[in-house]
Amino acid sequence: xxxxxxxxASDQRFDRFLRKRFKKYPQIxxxxxxxxxxxxxxxxxxxxxxxxxxxxxxxxxxIDETVKLGEEDLSLLIGQKEKKMKKIxxxxxxxxxxxxxxxxxxxxxxxxxxxxxxxxxxxxxSMNDYLE
Numbered sequence: 001x002x003x004x005x006x007x008x009a010s011d012q013r014f015d016r017f018l019r020k021r022f023k024k025y026p027q028i029x030x031x032x033x034x035x036x037x038x039x040x041x042x043x044x045x046x047x048x049x050x051x052x053x054x055x056x057x058x059x060x061x062x063i064d065e066t067v068k069l070g071e072e073d074l075s076l077l078i079g080q081k082e083k084k085m086k087k088i089x090x091x092x093x094x095x096x097x098x099x100x101x102x103x104x105x106x107x108x109x110x111x112x113x114x115x116x117x118x119x120x121x122x123x124x125x126s127m128n129d130y131l132e
């Protein structure tokens with residue numbers, strides 16, 4: 001997978017760019033990102049790069065899609081969030097909302113649904129997923 005650096009991400013440290021890019025995938029830990037950089041499985045313009053490299057507009061970040069994190073492929077993890085979001089029933093969520101205005105939402109969270117994904121719940125839908 002290739003990511004072209006845009007103007008908004010220009011002059012940013014390489015590791016910080018990746019942290020922001022993978023923030024929506026909680027199963028990809030910061031330690032995984034650093035490990036992939038050090039092993040050369042994430043490159044800039046086809047070359048190995050250090051974490052402190054400043055990416056420039058037009059640089060291309062190459063991510064080896066055959067990379068495994070634990071027992072799962074990186075490409076599957078990145079596609080997982082989109083698949084997960086399709087399963088949400090909006091009618092069910094609207095029943096949980098007790099109050100909503102432009103600044104806050106108050107809801108009655110059912111038992112058994114995690115508030116946010118974590119090590120044990122990264123495949124489960126969380127309240128953060130529902131609220132998105």
